[in-house]
Amino acid sequence: MKLAEAKQQFIQSWGILGSQWGINRSMAQVHALLLIAGTPLSTDDIMEQLSISRGNANMNLRDLMDWNLIDKVIVPGDRKEYFTAEKDIWKVATHIMYQRKKRELDPMVKVLNQLTDVEGDKRNPEIKAFTDTIESIKRFAGHAEKTMDVMIKAEENWFLNSFIKLLK
Amino acid sequence: MKLAEAKQQFIQSWGILGSQWGINRSMAQVHALLLIAGTPLSTDDIMEQLSISRGNANMNLRDLMDWNLIDKVIVPGDRKEYFTAEKDIWKVATHIMYQRKKRELDPMVKVLNQLTDVEGDKRNPEIKAFTDTIESIKRFAGHAEKTMDVMIKAEENWFLNSFIKLLK
DNA sequence: CTGAATTTTCAAAATTTATTGAAAATTTGT
DNA sequence: ACAAATTTTCAATAAATTTTGAAAATTCAG
Structure with missing residues:
Protein backbone atom coordinates (compact mmCIF):
# COMPACT_ATOMS: atom_id res chain seq x y z
CA MET A 1 0.00 0.00 0.00
CA GLU A 86 2.40 14.26 21.32
CA LYS A 87 3.55 10.92 19.88
CA ASP A 88 3.91 8.91 23.09
CA ILE A 89 0.67 7.01 22.88
CA TRP A 90 0.59 6.32 26.61
CA LYS A 91 0.71 10.06 27.26
CA VAL A 92 -1.98 10.61 24.63
CA ALA A 93 -4.25 8.14 26.39
CA THR A 94 -3.68 9.54 29.86
CA HIS A 95 -4.22 13.11 28.66
CA ILE A 96 -7.52 12.13 27.06
CA MET A 97 -8.62 10.19 30.14
CA TYR A 98 -7.67 13.05 32.43
CA GLN A 99 -9.55 15.65 30.40
CA ARG A 100 -12.68 13.57 29.98
CA LYS A 101 -12.74 12.69 33.65
CA LYS A 102 -12.41 16.34 34.60
CA ARG A 103 -14.94 17.64 32.07
CA GLU A 104 -17.56 14.89 32.02
CA LEU A 105 -17.20 12.36 34.82
CA ASP A 106 -16.52 14.77 37.69
CA PRO A 107 -19.70 16.80 37.04
CA MET A 108 -21.72 13.56 37.09
CA VAL A 109 -20.18 12.56 40.41
CA LYS A 110 -21.02 16.00 41.76
CA VAL A 111 -24.66 15.46 40.82
CA LEU A 112 -24.65 11.99 42.38
CA ASN A 113 -23.39 13.47 45.63
CA GLN A 114 -26.32 15.85 45.66
CA LEU A 115 -28.76 12.99 45.28
CA THR A 116 -27.80 11.05 48.40
CA ASP A 117 -30.47 12.40 50.71
CA VAL A 118 -34.00 11.77 49.56
CA GLU A 119 -37.00 12.52 51.76
CA GLY A 120 -39.12 9.63 52.98
CA ASP A 121 -38.96 6.25 54.66
CA LYS A 122 -35.78 4.34 53.74
CA ARG A 123 -37.85 1.14 53.70
CA ASN A 124 -40.08 2.38 50.91
CA PRO A 125 -38.99 0.12 47.98
CA GLU A 126 -39.16 3.02 45.52
CA ILE A 127 -36.76 5.02 47.64
CA LYS A 128 -34.55 2.04 48.37
CA ALA A 129 -34.19 1.19 44.67
CA PHE A 130 -33.16 4.75 43.95
CA THR A 131 -30.68 5.23 46.77
CA ASP A 132 -29.15 1.79 46.29
CA THR A 133 -28.45 2.49 42.63
CA ILE A 134 -27.00 5.94 43.33
CA GLU A 135 -24.82 4.54 46.09
CA SER A 136 -23.49 1.73 43.96
CA ILE A 137 -22.67 4.06 41.08
CA LYS A 138 -20.85 6.34 43.50
CA ARG A 139 -18.84 3.45 44.86
CA PHE A 140 -18.00 2.36 41.33
CA ALA A 141 -17.00 5.88 40.34
CA GLY A 142 -14.69 6.12 43.34
CA HIS A 143 -13.05 2.87 42.38
CA ALA A 144 -12.69 3.85 38.71
CA GLU A 145 -11.20 7.17 39.75
CA LYS A 146 -8.53 5.50 41.85
CA THR A 147 -7.67 3.10 39.02
CA MET A 148 -7.40 6.01 36.62
CA ASP A 149 -5.23 8.03 38.97
CA VAL A 150 -2.85 5.12 39.26
CA MET A 151 -2.62 4.86 35.51
CA ILE A 152 -2.26 8.59 34.99
CA LYS A 153 0.28 9.20 37.74
CA ALA A 154 2.49 6.30 36.82
CA GLU A 155 4.30 7.65 33.78
CA GLU A 156 5.57 4.20 33.17
CA ASN A 157 3.44 1.80 35.17
CA TRP A 158 5.73 -1.19 34.74
CA PHE A 159 4.45 -2.80 37.88
CA LEU A 160 0.77 -2.86 36.98
CA ASN A 161 1.57 -3.76 33.38
CA SER A 162 3.64 -6.78 34.23
CA PHE A 163 1.15 -7.75 36.90
CA ILE A 164 -1.67 -7.81 34.39
CA LYS A 165 0.37 -9.94 32.01
CA LEU A 166 0.64 -12.55 34.75
CA LEU A 167 -3.13 -12.74 35.09
CA LYS A 168 -3.79 -13.20 31.39
CA MET B 1 -34.95 16.54 48.17
CA GLU B 86 -29.19 -4.99 35.28
CA LYS B 87 -28.48 -3.31 38.63
CA ASP B 88 -25.03 -4.72 39.37
CA ILE B 89 -23.03 -1.71 38.30
CA TRP B 90 -19.88 -3.75 37.74
CA LYS B 91 -21.76 -5.90 35.24
CA VAL B 92 -23.21 -2.80 33.62
CA ALA B 93 -19.71 -1.41 33.14
CA THR B 94 -18.25 -4.63 31.74
CA HIS B 95 -21.18 -5.09 29.37
CA ILE B 96 -20.72 -1.58 28.03
CA MET B 97 -16.96 -2.02 27.70
CA TYR B 98 -17.38 -5.35 25.97
CA GLN B 99 -19.89 -4.02 23.47
CA ARG B 100 -17.98 -0.87 22.65
CA LYS B 101 -14.76 -2.81 22.24
CA LYS B 102 -16.45 -5.24 19.86
CA ARG B 103 -18.31 -2.62 17.85
CA GLU B 104 -15.86 0.27 17.76
CA LEU B 105 -12.36 -0.64 18.92
CA ASP B 106 -12.00 -3.97 17.12
CA PRO B 107 -12.79 -2.45 13.70
CA MET B 108 -10.12 0.20 14.32
CA VAL B 109 -7.56 -2.45 15.22
CA LYS B 110 -8.49 -4.32 12.05
CA VAL B 111 -7.73 -1.21 10.01
CA LEU B 112 -4.44 -0.67 11.85
CA ASN B 113 -3.41 -4.21 10.99
CA GLN B 114 -3.99 -3.46 7.32
CA LEU B 115 -1.72 -0.44 7.50
CA THR B 116 1.44 -2.19 8.62
CA ASP B 117 3.06 -2.60 5.24
CA VAL B 118 3.67 0.63 3.41
CA GLU B 119 5.69 0.76 0.19
CA GLY B 120 9.02 2.56 0.22
CA ASP B 121 12.28 2.91 2.09
CA LYS B 122 11.87 2.37 5.81
CA ARG B 123 14.46 5.09 6.42
CA ASN B 124 12.35 7.73 4.72
CA PRO B 125 11.30 9.92 7.69
CA GLU B 126 7.76 10.32 6.34
CA ILE B 127 7.34 6.56 6.26
CA LYS B 128 9.06 6.06 9.58
CA ALA B 129 6.82 8.57 11.34
CA PHE B 130 3.75 6.82 9.98
CA THR B 131 4.74 3.24 10.74
CA ASP B 132 6.09 4.13 14.17
CA THR B 133 2.79 5.73 15.16
CA ILE B 134 0.72 2.85 13.81
CA GLU B 135 2.91 0.32 15.57
CA SER B 136 2.74 2.11 18.88
CA ILE B 137 -1.04 2.43 18.71
CA LYS B 138 -1.26 -1.27 17.95
CA ARG B 139 0.91 -2.14 20.91
CA PHE B 140 -1.18 0.11 23.12
CA ALA B 141 -4.41 -1.45 21.85
CA GLY B 142 -3.09 -4.92 22.56
CA HIS B 143 -2.24 -3.89 26.08
CA ALA B 144 -5.58 -2.20 26.67
CA GLU B 145 -7.36 -5.26 25.34
CA LYS B 146 -5.61 -7.53 27.79
CA THR B 147 -6.40 -5.20 30.67
CA MET B 148 -10.04 -5.11 29.63
CA ASP B 149 -10.24 -8.88 29.30
CA VAL B 150 -8.91 -9.26 32.81
CA MET B 151 -11.52 -6.87 34.11
CA ILE B 152 -14.35 -8.41 32.12
CA LYS B 153 -13.51 -12.02 32.82
CA ALA B 154 -12.99 -11.54 36.53
CA GLU B 155 -16.56 -11.26 37.79
CA GLU B 156 -15.20 -10.10 41.07
CA ASN B 157 -11.64 -8.98 40.53
CA TRP B 158 -10.80 -8.81 44.20
CA PHE B 159 -7.11 -9.28 43.54
CA LEU B 160 -6.63 -6.37 41.16
CA ASN B 161 -8.92 -4.17 43.25
CA SER B 162 -7.04 -4.65 46.48
CA PHE B 163 -3.76 -4.37 44.63
CA ILE B 164 -4.71 -0.98 43.25
CA LYS B 165 -5.73 0.23 46.70
CA LEU B 166 -2.18 -0.50 47.88
CA LEU B 167 -0.72 1.72 45.17
CA LYS B 168 -2.92 4.69 45.94
C1' DC C 1 -60.00 -18.19 13.15
C1' DT C 2 -61.01 -13.34 14.53
C1' DG C 3 -60.03 -9.03 16.08
C1' DA C 4 -58.29 -6.23 19.71
C1' DA C 5 -53.97 -5.27 21.94
C1' DT C 6 -49.34 -4.63 21.39
C1' DT C 7 -45.00 -4.09 19.05
C1' DT C 8 -42.26 -2.78 15.13
C1' DT C 9 -40.95 -0.15 11.22
C1' DC C 10 -39.44 3.77 8.72
C1' DA C 11 -40.16 8.05 5.87
C1' DA C 12 -40.71 12.67 7.11
C1' DA C 13 -39.88 16.36 10.43
C1' DA C 14 -37.41 18.33 14.12
C1' DT C 15 -33.42 19.04 16.57
C1' DT C 16 -28.68 19.14 17.43
C1' DT C 17 -24.09 19.60 16.05
C1' DA C 18 -20.46 20.90 12.88
C1' DT C 19 -18.66 23.79 9.17
C1' DT C 20 -17.99 27.66 6.41
C1' DG C 21 -16.13 32.00 5.10
C1' DA C 22 -15.61 36.62 5.41
C1' DA C 23 -14.97 40.42 8.65
C1' DA C 24 -12.51 41.76 12.73
C1' DA C 25 -8.62 41.38 15.59
C1' DT C 26 -3.95 40.49 16.30
C1' DT C 27 0.85 39.96 15.33
C1' DT C 28 5.21 41.13 13.44
C1' DG C 29 8.83 42.85 10.23
C1' DT C 30 10.48 47.08 8.46
C1' DA D 1 3.64 53.65 13.17
C1' DC D 2 2.26 51.26 9.17
C1' DA D 3 0.70 47.55 6.54
C1' DA D 4 0.95 42.88 5.18
C1' DA D 5 0.49 38.37 7.04
C1' DT D 6 -1.77 35.54 10.06
C1' DT D 7 -5.15 34.13 13.43
C1' DT D 8 -9.63 34.40 15.57
C1' DT D 9 -14.48 34.98 15.81
C1' DC D 10 -19.18 33.98 14.92
C1' DA D 11 -23.64 34.44 12.35
C1' DA D 12 -25.34 31.93 8.64
C1' DT D 13 -25.52 27.51 6.45
C1' DA D 14 -25.04 22.73 6.00
C1' DA D 15 -24.80 18.12 7.62
C1' DA D 16 -25.71 14.53 10.77
C1' DT D 17 -28.47 12.63 14.15
C1' DT D 18 -32.60 11.89 16.64
C1' DT D 19 -37.53 11.79 17.14
C1' DT D 20 -42.09 11.35 15.73
C1' DG D 21 -46.30 9.09 14.56
C1' DA D 22 -49.12 6.51 11.92
C1' DA D 23 -49.31 2.34 9.13
C1' DA D 24 -47.97 -2.42 8.99
C1' DA D 25 -46.90 -6.50 11.32
C1' DT D 26 -47.32 -9.48 15.07
C1' DT D 27 -49.26 -11.63 19.09
C1' DC D 28 -52.64 -13.87 21.65
C1' DA D 29 -57.15 -14.67 24.23
C1' DG D 30 -61.48 -16.46 23.43
Whole structure:
Protein backbone atom coordinates (compact mmCIF):
# COMPACT_ATOMS: atom_id res chain seq x y z
CA MET A 1 0.00 0.00 0.00
CA LYS A 2 1.15 3.51 -0.81
CA LEU A 3 1.90 5.87 2.07
CA ALA A 4 -0.64 8.45 0.92
CA GLU A 5 -3.40 5.87 0.82
CA ALA A 6 -2.46 4.43 4.21
CA LYS A 7 -2.45 7.91 5.74
CA GLN A 8 -5.89 8.61 4.34
CA GLN A 9 -7.25 5.37 5.77
CA PHE A 10 -5.80 6.06 9.18
CA ILE A 11 -7.20 9.61 9.27
CA GLN A 12 -10.58 8.37 8.13
CA SER A 13 -10.78 5.59 10.71
CA TRP A 14 -9.51 7.73 13.57
CA GLY A 15 -12.20 10.26 12.68
CA ILE A 16 -14.93 7.62 12.77
CA LEU A 17 -13.66 6.23 16.07
CA GLY A 18 -13.60 9.70 17.55
CA SER A 19 -17.14 10.50 16.50
CA GLN A 20 -18.36 7.23 18.00
CA TRP A 21 -16.88 8.36 21.30
CA GLY A 22 -18.33 11.85 21.26
CA ILE A 23 -15.30 13.63 19.79
CA ASN A 24 -15.96 15.74 16.77
CA ARG A 25 -14.77 14.13 13.60
CA SER A 26 -12.66 17.03 12.39
CA MET A 27 -10.86 17.27 15.70
CA ALA A 28 -10.05 13.57 15.58
CA GLN A 29 -8.89 13.87 11.99
CA VAL A 30 -6.64 16.83 12.71
CA HIS A 31 -5.19 14.83 15.58
CA ALA A 32 -4.71 11.80 13.35
CA LEU A 33 -2.98 13.87 10.69
CA LEU A 34 -0.54 15.33 13.20
CA LEU A 35 0.05 11.94 14.84
CA ILE A 36 1.42 10.50 11.60
CA ALA A 37 3.09 13.62 10.24
CA GLY A 38 6.90 13.50 9.97
CA THR A 39 7.22 17.24 10.53
CA PRO A 40 5.16 20.03 12.13
CA LEU A 41 2.26 21.24 9.97
CA SER A 42 0.78 24.68 9.48
CA THR A 43 -2.91 25.55 9.51
CA ASP A 44 -2.76 25.78 5.71
CA ASP A 45 -1.22 22.30 5.46
CA ILE A 46 -4.05 20.92 7.59
CA MET A 47 -6.78 22.77 5.68
CA GLU A 48 -5.43 21.40 2.43
CA GLN A 49 -4.82 17.82 3.50
CA LEU A 50 -8.20 17.43 5.21
CA SER A 51 -10.20 19.74 2.90
CA ILE A 52 -11.59 21.78 5.77
CA SER A 53 -12.05 25.51 6.25
CA ARG A 54 -9.69 27.81 8.07
CA GLY A 55 -12.21 28.40 10.85
CA ASN A 56 -12.68 24.71 11.40
CA ALA A 57 -8.95 23.99 11.40
CA ASN A 58 -8.24 26.84 13.78
CA MET A 59 -10.95 25.94 16.23
CA ASN A 60 -9.96 22.28 16.41
CA LEU A 61 -6.26 23.08 16.72
CA ARG A 62 -7.06 25.26 19.70
CA ASP A 63 -9.20 22.55 21.26
CA LEU A 64 -6.45 19.98 20.75
CA MET A 65 -4.04 22.30 22.53
CA ASP A 66 -6.53 22.61 25.41
CA TRP A 67 -6.52 18.82 25.60
CA ASN A 68 -2.70 18.84 25.70
CA LEU A 69 -2.59 16.58 22.68
CA ILE A 70 -0.71 18.95 20.38
CA ASP A 71 1.81 21.76 20.75
CA LYS A 72 2.57 24.91 18.86
CA VAL A 73 5.97 24.91 17.21
CA ILE A 74 7.77 28.11 16.26
CA VAL A 75 9.82 27.88 13.09
CA PRO A 76 12.46 30.63 13.05
CA GLY A 77 12.09 32.94 10.09
CA ASP A 78 8.50 31.87 9.47
CA ARG A 79 5.51 33.86 10.57
CA LYS A 80 3.07 30.94 10.44
CA GLU A 81 2.36 28.72 13.41
CA TYR A 82 3.15 25.05 13.14
CA PHE A 83 1.77 22.15 15.18
CA THR A 84 3.02 18.76 16.33
CA ALA A 85 1.22 15.99 18.19
CA GLU A 86 2.40 14.26 21.32
CA LYS A 87 3.55 10.92 19.88
CA ASP A 88 3.91 8.91 23.09
CA ILE A 89 0.67 7.01 22.88
CA TRP A 90 0.59 6.32 26.61
CA LYS A 91 0.71 10.06 27.26
CA VAL A 92 -1.98 10.61 24.63
CA ALA A 93 -4.25 8.14 26.39
CA THR A 94 -3.68 9.54 29.86
CA HIS A 95 -4.22 13.11 28.66
CA ILE A 96 -7.52 12.13 27.06
CA MET A 97 -8.62 10.19 30.14
CA TYR A 98 -7.67 13.05 32.43
CA GLN A 99 -9.55 15.65 30.40
CA ARG A 100 -12.68 13.57 29.98
CA LYS A 101 -12.74 12.69 33.65
CA LYS A 102 -12.41 16.34 34.60
CA ARG A 103 -14.94 17.64 32.07
CA GLU A 104 -17.56 14.89 32.02
CA LEU A 105 -17.20 12.36 34.82
CA ASP A 106 -16.52 14.77 37.69
CA PRO A 107 -19.70 16.80 37.04
CA MET A 108 -21.72 13.56 37.09
CA VAL A 109 -20.18 12.56 40.41
CA LYS A 110 -21.02 16.00 41.76
CA VAL A 111 -24.66 15.46 40.82
CA LEU A 112 -24.65 11.99 42.38
CA ASN A 113 -23.39 13.47 45.63
CA GLN A 114 -26.32 15.85 45.66
CA LEU A 115 -28.76 12.99 45.28
CA THR A 116 -27.80 11.05 48.40
CA ASP A 117 -30.47 12.40 50.71
CA VAL A 118 -34.00 11.77 49.56
CA GLU A 119 -37.00 12.52 51.76
CA GLY A 120 -39.12 9.63 52.98
CA ASP A 121 -38.96 6.25 54.66
CA LYS A 122 -35.78 4.34 53.74
CA ARG A 123 -37.85 1.14 53.70
CA ASN A 124 -40.08 2.38 50.91
CA PRO A 125 -38.99 0.12 47.98
CA GLU A 126 -39.16 3.02 45.52
CA ILE A 127 -36.76 5.02 47.64
CA LYS A 128 -34.55 2.04 48.37
CA ALA A 129 -34.19 1.19 44.67
CA PHE A 130 -33.16 4.75 43.95
CA THR A 131 -30.68 5.23 46.77
CA ASP A 132 -29.15 1.79 46.29
CA THR A 133 -28.45 2.49 42.63
CA ILE A 134 -27.00 5.94 43.33
CA GLU A 135 -24.82 4.54 46.09
CA SER A 136 -23.49 1.73 43.96
CA ILE A 137 -22.67 4.06 41.08
CA LYS A 138 -20.85 6.34 43.50
CA ARG A 139 -18.84 3.45 44.86
CA PHE A 140 -18.00 2.36 41.33
CA ALA A 141 -17.00 5.88 40.34
CA GLY A 142 -14.69 6.12 43.34
CA HIS A 143 -13.05 2.87 42.38
CA ALA A 144 -12.69 3.85 38.71
CA GLU A 145 -11.20 7.17 39.75
CA LYS A 146 -8.53 5.50 41.85
CA THR A 147 -7.67 3.10 39.02
CA MET A 148 -7.40 6.01 36.62
CA ASP A 149 -5.23 8.03 38.97
CA VAL A 150 -2.85 5.12 39.26
CA MET A 151 -2.62 4.86 35.51
CA ILE A 152 -2.26 8.59 34.99
CA LYS A 153 0.28 9.20 37.74
CA ALA A 154 2.49 6.30 36.82
CA GLU A 155 4.30 7.65 33.78
CA GLU A 156 5.57 4.20 33.17
CA ASN A 157 3.44 1.80 35.17
CA TRP A 158 5.73 -1.19 34.74
CA PHE A 159 4.45 -2.80 37.88
CA LEU A 160 0.77 -2.86 36.98
CA ASN A 161 1.57 -3.76 33.38
CA SER A 162 3.64 -6.78 34.23
CA PHE A 163 1.15 -7.75 36.90
CA ILE A 164 -1.67 -7.81 34.39
CA LYS A 165 0.37 -9.94 32.01
CA LEU A 166 0.64 -12.55 34.75
CA LEU A 167 -3.13 -12.74 35.09
CA LYS A 168 -3.79 -13.20 31.39
CA MET B 1 -34.95 16.54 48.17
CA LYS B 2 -38.08 14.79 46.97
CA LEU B 3 -37.71 11.42 45.26
CA ALA B 4 -39.39 12.60 42.04
CA GLU B 5 -37.01 15.52 41.75
CA ALA B 6 -33.95 13.40 42.47
CA LYS B 7 -35.03 10.86 39.85
CA GLN B 8 -35.44 13.60 37.27
CA GLN B 9 -31.99 14.96 38.01
CA PHE B 10 -30.38 11.56 37.74
CA ILE B 11 -32.10 10.81 34.43
CA GLN B 12 -31.14 14.20 33.07
CA SER B 13 -27.48 13.90 34.06
CA TRP B 14 -27.15 10.32 32.88
CA GLY B 15 -28.55 11.45 29.54
CA ILE B 16 -26.03 14.26 29.23
CA LEU B 17 -23.15 11.97 30.21
CA GLY B 18 -24.27 9.42 27.64
CA SER B 19 -24.46 11.95 24.83
CA GLN B 20 -20.97 13.20 25.67
CA TRP B 21 -19.74 9.65 25.18
CA GLY B 22 -21.51 9.00 21.89
CA ILE B 23 -24.58 7.30 23.31
CA ASN B 24 -27.89 8.75 22.26
CA ARG B 25 -29.54 10.74 24.98
CA SER B 26 -32.84 8.92 24.94
CA MET B 27 -31.15 5.57 25.23
CA ALA B 28 -29.16 6.77 28.22
CA GLN B 29 -32.30 8.20 29.79
CA VAL B 30 -34.29 5.03 29.32
CA HIS B 31 -31.40 3.18 30.90
CA ALA B 32 -31.28 5.65 33.78
CA LEU B 33 -35.01 5.36 34.37
CA LEU B 34 -34.84 1.57 34.55
CA LEU B 35 -31.72 1.66 36.74
CA ILE B 36 -33.57 3.53 39.48
CA ALA B 37 -37.00 1.96 39.03
CA GLY B 38 -38.24 -0.20 41.88
CA THR B 39 -40.30 -2.42 39.59
CA PRO B 40 -40.25 -3.39 35.91
CA LEU B 41 -41.69 -0.73 33.58
CA SER B 42 -43.75 -1.02 30.41
CA THR B 43 -43.16 0.89 27.19
CA ASP B 44 -46.09 3.13 28.12
CA ASP B 45 -44.56 3.88 31.54
CA ILE B 46 -41.32 4.89 29.85
CA MET B 47 -43.04 6.99 27.18
CA GLU B 48 -44.93 8.84 29.85
CA GLN B 49 -42.11 9.37 32.34
CA LEU B 50 -39.62 10.55 29.71
CA SER B 51 -42.10 12.25 27.36
CA ILE B 52 -40.88 10.39 24.32
CA SER B 53 -42.71 8.70 21.45
CA ARG B 54 -43.56 5.05 21.20
CA GLY B 55 -41.16 4.56 18.31
CA ASN B 56 -38.31 6.14 20.21
CA ALA B 57 -39.00 4.13 23.36
CA ASN B 58 -39.28 0.90 21.44
CA MET B 59 -36.10 1.42 19.43
CA ASN B 60 -34.01 2.29 22.48
CA LEU B 61 -35.39 -0.57 24.56
CA ARG B 62 -34.41 -2.89 21.75
CA ASP B 63 -30.90 -1.42 21.60
CA LEU B 64 -30.50 -1.67 25.38
CA MET B 65 -31.39 -5.34 25.16
CA ASP B 66 -28.75 -5.80 22.44
CA TRP B 67 -26.26 -4.23 24.83
CA ASN B 68 -27.34 -6.67 27.55
CA LEU B 69 -28.14 -3.79 29.86
CA ILE B 70 -31.84 -4.54 30.28
CA ASP B 71 -34.09 -7.61 30.20
CA LYS B 72 -37.64 -8.25 29.20
CA VAL B 73 -39.87 -9.35 32.06
CA ILE B 74 -43.08 -11.29 31.51
CA VAL B 75 -45.86 -10.42 33.94
CA PRO B 76 -48.41 -13.28 34.05
CA GLY B 77 -51.89 -12.17 33.05
CA ASP B 78 -50.57 -9.04 31.32
CA ARG B 79 -50.08 -8.77 27.62
CA LYS B 80 -47.63 -5.86 27.79
CA GLU B 81 -43.90 -6.34 27.95
CA TYR B 82 -42.04 -5.01 30.96
CA PHE B 83 -38.36 -4.21 31.32
CA THR B 84 -35.77 -4.18 34.12
CA ALA B 85 -32.18 -3.03 34.11
CA GLU B 86 -29.19 -4.99 35.28
CA LYS B 87 -28.48 -3.31 38.63
CA ASP B 88 -25.03 -4.72 39.37
CA ILE B 89 -23.03 -1.71 38.30
CA TRP B 90 -19.88 -3.75 37.74
CA LYS B 91 -21.76 -5.90 35.24
CA VAL B 92 -23.21 -2.80 33.62
CA ALA B 93 -19.71 -1.41 33.14
CA THR B 94 -18.25 -4.63 31.74
CA HIS B 95 -21.18 -5.09 29.37
CA ILE B 96 -20.72 -1.58 28.03
CA MET B 97 -16.96 -2.02 27.70
CA TYR B 98 -17.38 -5.35 25.97
CA GLN B 99 -19.89 -4.02 23.47
CA ARG B 100 -17.98 -0.87 22.65
CA LYS B 101 -14.76 -2.81 22.24
CA LYS B 102 -16.45 -5.24 19.86
CA ARG B 103 -18.31 -2.62 17.85
CA GLU B 104 -15.86 0.27 17.76
CA LEU B 105 -12.36 -0.64 18.92
CA ASP B 106 -12.00 -3.97 17.12
CA PRO B 107 -12.79 -2.45 13.70
CA MET B 108 -10.12 0.20 14.32
CA VAL B 109 -7.56 -2.45 15.22
CA LYS B 110 -8.49 -4.32 12.05
CA VAL B 111 -7.73 -1.21 10.01
CA LEU B 112 -4.44 -0.67 11.85
CA ASN B 113 -3.41 -4.21 10.99
CA GLN B 114 -3.99 -3.46 7.32
CA LEU B 115 -1.72 -0.44 7.50
CA THR B 116 1.44 -2.19 8.62
CA ASP B 117 3.06 -2.60 5.24
CA VAL B 118 3.67 0.63 3.41
CA GLU B 119 5.69 0.76 0.19
CA GLY B 120 9.02 2.56 0.22
CA ASP B 121 12.28 2.91 2.09
CA LYS B 122 11.87 2.37 5.81
CA ARG B 123 14.46 5.09 6.42
CA ASN B 124 12.35 7.73 4.72
CA PRO B 125 11.30 9.92 7.69
CA GLU B 126 7.76 10.32 6.34
CA ILE B 127 7.34 6.56 6.26
CA LYS B 128 9.06 6.06 9.58
CA ALA B 129 6.82 8.57 11.34
CA PHE B 130 3.75 6.82 9.98
CA THR B 131 4.74 3.24 10.74
CA ASP B 132 6.09 4.13 14.17
CA THR B 133 2.79 5.73 15.16
CA ILE B 134 0.72 2.85 13.81
CA GLU B 135 2.91 0.32 15.57
CA SER B 136 2.74 2.11 18.88
CA ILE B 137 -1.04 2.43 18.71
CA LYS B 138 -1.26 -1.27 17.95
CA ARG B 139 0.91 -2.14 20.91
CA PHE B 140 -1.18 0.11 23.12
CA ALA B 141 -4.41 -1.45 21.85
CA GLY B 142 -3.09 -4.92 22.56
CA HIS B 143 -2.24 -3.89 26.08
CA ALA B 144 -5.58 -2.20 26.67
CA GLU B 145 -7.36 -5.26 25.34
CA LYS B 146 -5.61 -7.53 27.79
CA THR B 147 -6.40 -5.20 30.67
CA MET B 148 -10.04 -5.11 29.63
CA ASP B 149 -10.24 -8.88 29.30
CA VAL B 150 -8.91 -9.26 32.81
CA MET B 151 -11.52 -6.87 34.11
CA ILE B 152 -14.35 -8.41 32.12
CA LYS B 153 -13.51 -12.02 32.82
CA ALA B 154 -12.99 -11.54 36.53
CA GLU B 155 -16.56 -11.26 37.79
CA GLU B 156 -15.20 -10.10 41.07
CA ASN B 157 -11.64 -8.98 40.53
CA TRP B 158 -10.80 -8.81 44.20
CA PHE B 159 -7.11 -9.28 43.54
CA LEU B 160 -6.63 -6.37 41.16
CA ASN B 161 -8.92 -4.17 43.25
CA SER B 162 -7.04 -4.65 46.48
CA PHE B 163 -3.76 -4.37 44.63
CA ILE B 164 -4.71 -0.98 43.25
CA LYS B 165 -5.73 0.23 46.70
CA LEU B 166 -2.18 -0.50 47.88
CA LEU B 167 -0.72 1.72 45.17
CA LYS B 168 -2.92 4.69 45.94
C1' DC C 1 -60.00 -18.19 13.15
C1' DT C 2 -61.01 -13.34 14.53
C1' DG C 3 -60.03 -9.03 16.08
C1' DA C 4 -58.29 -6.23 19.71
C1' DA C 5 -53.97 -5.27 21.94
C1' DT C 6 -49.34 -4.63 21.39
C1' DT C 7 -45.00 -4.09 19.05
C1' DT C 8 -42.26 -2.78 15.13
C1' DT C 9 -40.95 -0.15 11.22
C1' DC C 10 -39.44 3.77 8.72
C1' DA C 11 -40.16 8.05 5.87
C1' DA C 12 -40.71 12.67 7.11
C1' DA C 13 -39.88 16.36 10.43
C1' DA C 14 -37.41 18.33 14.12
C1' DT C 15 -33.42 19.04 16.57
C1' DT C 16 -28.68 19.14 17.43
C1' DT C 17 -24.09 19.60 16.05
C1' DA C 18 -20.46 20.90 12.88
C1' DT C 19 -18.66 23.79 9.17
C1' DT C 20 -17.99 27.66 6.41
C1' DG C 21 -16.13 32.00 5.10
C1' DA C 22 -15.61 36.62 5.41
C1' DA C 23 -14.97 40.42 8.65
C1' DA C 24 -12.51 41.76 12.73
C1' DA C 25 -8.62 41.38 15.59
C1' DT C 26 -3.95 40.49 16.30
C1' DT C 27 0.85 39.96 15.33
C1' DT C 28 5.21 41.13 13.44
C1' DG C 29 8.83 42.85 10.23
C1' DT C 30 10.48 47.08 8.46
C1' DA D 1 3.64 53.65 13.17
C1' DC D 2 2.26 51.26 9.17
C1' DA D 3 0.70 47.55 6.54
C1' DA D 4 0.95 42.88 5.18
C1' DA D 5 0.49 38.37 7.04
C1' DT D 6 -1.77 35.54 10.06
C1' DT D 7 -5.15 34.13 13.43
C1' DT D 8 -9.63 34.40 15.57
C1' DT D 9 -14.48 34.98 15.81
C1' DC D 10 -19.18 33.98 14.92
C1' DA D 11 -23.64 34.44 12.35
C1' DA D 12 -25.34 31.93 8.64
C1' DT D 13 -25.52 27.51 6.45
C1' DA D 14 -25.04 22.73 6.00
C1' DA D 15 -24.80 18.12 7.62
C1' DA D 16 -25.71 14.53 10.77
C1' DT D 17 -28.47 12.63 14.15
C1' DT D 18 -32.60 11.89 16.64
C1' DT D 19 -37.53 11.79 17.14
C1' DT D 20 -42.09 11.35 15.73
C1' DG D 21 -46.30 9.09 14.56
C1' DA D 22 -49.12 6.51 11.92
C1' DA D 23 -49.31 2.34 9.13
C1' DA D 24 -47.97 -2.42 8.99
C1' DA D 25 -46.90 -6.50 11.32
C1' DT D 26 -47.32 -9.48 15.07
C1' DT D 27 -49.26 -11.63 19.09
C1' DC D 28 -52.64 -13.87 21.65
C1' DA D 29 -57.15 -14.67 24.23
C1' DG D 30 -61.48 -16.46 23.43
